[in-house]
Amino acid sequence: MSIDAERGSLPWTDRDGLGSGPISVSGYTSPDYYQSEIERLWKKTWLDVGRVHQLANPGDYFVKDLPALNASILVARAKDGSIRAFHNICTHRCNRVVQQDRGNAKAFTCNFHGWSYRLDGTLAVITDESNFFDIDKADYGLAPVHVDTWEDFVFINLATEPAETLTEYLGDLVTGMSGYPFEEFTHEIAWAGDLQCNWKLIQDAFLEAYHVGTLHPQSAGPANASPQNPYAHPPHFGFTKYHSTSSVVANLGYLPPPMQMMAMTTGVASVADGIRLAGNSVSPPMMNPAGAPEWQAELFAIFPSTILICLSDFFLHFNCRPLAVDRCRFEIKQCVRPPRNASERWAHEVSAGSLYATVLEDISTVERIQSNMASGVRKAMVLQDYEVQIRNTHHWCQQFAGAYPEV
Amino acid sequence: MATEDTLPAGFEDLLPYVSWALPTQSARSDKKMQSSIEEVTAFYDAGMRDGRVMDALRHCDQYPLDDMPADARRLFHLTLSIAEVRPQVEMYGQIDPPNAVSPSRLRMTPESDAR
Numbered sequence: 001m002s003i004d005a006e007r008g009s010l011p012w013t014d015r016d017g018l019g020s021g022p023i024s025v026s027g028y029t030s031p032d033y034y035q036s037e038i039e040r041l042w043k044k045t046w047l048d049v050g051r052v053h054q055l056a057n058p059g060d061y062f063v064k065d066l067p068a069l070n071a072s073i074l075v076a077r078a079k080d081g082s083i084r085a086f087h088n089i090c091t092h093r094c095n096r097v098v099q100q101d102r103g104n105a106k107a108f109t110c111n112f113h114g115w116s117y118r119l120d121g122t123l124a125v126i127t128d129e130s131n132f133f134d135i136d137k138a139d140y141g142l143a144p145v146h147v148d149t150w151e152d153f154v155f156i157n158l159a160t161e162p163a164e165t166l167t168e169y170l171g172d173l174v175t176g177m178s179g180y181p182f183e184e185f186t187h188e189i190a191w192a193g194d195l196q197c198n199w200k201l202i203q204d205a206f207l208e209a210y211h212v213g214t215l216h217p218q219s220a221g222p223a224n225a226s227p228q229n230p231y232a233h234p235p236h237f238g239f240t241k242y243h244s245t246s247s248v249v250a251n252l253g254y255l256p257p258p259m260q261m262m263a264m265t266t267g268v269a270s271v272a273d274g275i276r277l278a279g280n281s282v283s284p285p286m287m288n289p290a291g292a293p294e295w296q297a298e299l300f301a302i303f304p305s306t307i308l309i310c311l312s313d314f315f316l317h318f319n320c321r322p323l324a325v326d327r328c329r330f331e332i333k334q335c336v337r338p339p340r341n342a343s344e345r346w347a348h349e350v351s352a353g354s355l356y357a358t359v360l361e362d363i364s365t366v367e368r369i370q371s372n373m374a375s376g377v378r379k380a381m382v383l384q385d386y387e388v389q390i391r392n393t394h395h396w397c398q399q400f401a402g403a404y405p406e407v
Numbered sequence: 408m409a410t411e412d413t414l415p416a417g418f419e420d421l422l423p424y425v426s427w428a429l430p431t432q433s434a435r436s437d438k439k440m441q442s443s444i445e446e447v448t449a450f451y452d453a454g455m456r457d458g459r460v461m462d463a464l465r466h467c468d469q470y471p472l473d474d475m476p477a478d479a480r481r482l483f484h485l486t487l488s489i490a491e492v493r494p495q496v497e498m499y500g501q502i503d504p505p506n507a508v509s510p511s512r513l514r515m516t517p518e519s520d521a522r
Binding site for chain 2: 257
């Protein structure tokens with residue numbers, strides 16, 4: 001069966017109801033547009049900020065800083081078992097309450113004057129209280145932030161009243177990925193860095209496979225681009241609400257080099273390089289809907305900037321956050337089952353090294369592209385049909401934050 | 408030989424490479440990027456010859472991951488360095504890949520680095 005059998009004669013972009021024209025570069029370069037994105041998109045949508053398993057026990061917490069949104073969010077498991085989120089701002093004089101990134105606490109105590117908050121955000125202690133005037137502690141709890149979970153992911157929404165629940169926001173992803181064991185993949189091999197580019201540029205780098213053979217000729221290229229499918233065309237794209245999916249294919253003819261072969265003998269998953277391990281049959285409806293024998297992973301672009309690449313044995317978790325119109329903070333995590341011994345831990349290292357090498361290549365284009373776009377020489381970029389996931393992101397950005405201005 | 412340089416008995420062939428026994432991924436990456444392709448290839452060859460790295464891992468497997476004796480932990484860190492040099496040897500044949508940014512641009516988070 002041809003890799004393009006499902007597509008037939010109808011371009012993927014038409015199935016998504018999108019056009020085929022050029023996309024203005026101003027979405028990446030305009031400072032005014034960036035401000036519009038911050039106010040109308042980033043402060044109004046559900047953002048993935050952590051994992052449920054990081055909040056396994058009452059008192060477990062983590063802090064997610066979102067400086068471009070003027071926010072530091074404290075997320076905690078309260079005594080009653082619920083997950084709560086708050087602005088990390090003391091109600092006395094606006095100091096930052098929790099200084100650590102994560103931990104376990106019985107209460108959150110501000111280091112300035114010792115005001116102390118319970119895990120549910122209510123104010124328990126005002127030090128030297130009798131010298132305040134007419135204060136009711138009930139009015140001085142931490143400001144709450146909307147929080148909800150999907151599978152093992154914690155999402156927050158900075159809107160005063162979110163337009164949709166998280167379930168509504170995620171659309172068909174909720175049923176489509178039901179059964180995928182996200183909660184088993186708790187060991188995170190994580191990297192982060194600040195990049196001199198608009199957040200959408202680094203995300204674009206992962207939203208198409210067209211580049212894989214050219215930009216990654218020695219890393220991911222041999223494993224994912226084949227003579228039969230040199231541009232790694234996905235056999236399937238899906239679209240639901242603001243999000244898009246695609247099936248990632250492997251080169252079935254790929255012969256792994258010696259160390260990769262050795263790593264496979266440990267029985268631990270290998271990263272996106274053409275190797276699939278038998279025996280772990282996970283088949284939620286959205287995994288390999290085309291039934292392609294070359295299938296290796298399903299890629300989920302969760303608007304605005306979360307990407308999950310789900311293989312049978314583990315998943316990759318990317319996100320990026322804006323810092324300025326031409327800066328962003330980029331994080332990638334390889335999420336695997338906790339290694340049980342040295343061999344498994346070593347196999348993860350081999351696998352993570354392959355991913356890392358590929359991502360360093362992906363990063364190599366983005367800062368050059370940002371400055372080239374800012375030069376104004378080119379007003380727009382053109383996208384082919386298999387770059388439809390990029391087109392989808394731009395479509396929804398503009399639905400939230402307005403049309404990209406003329407260059 | 409000082410006690411802080413020992414490897415478990417039977418792994419004397421890897422002693423010339425004990426300086427690769429580094430406890431964090433960032434340290435292993437930095438050492439790799441400061442080495443020559445000849446140095447990392449020799450290290451790779453020593454680790455891959457006759458499946459030595461698998462012998463080393465089998466030795467370390469007898470201990471809990473977070474509770475190994477010092478010489479086994481040193482051997483384990485050495486195996487992680489063998490993994491670290493794989494891209495340079497198996498993919499690129501050079502230290503600096505042609506199409507990539509420096510590893511300094513994307514660093515392992517502190518929590519991941521120390522594991």
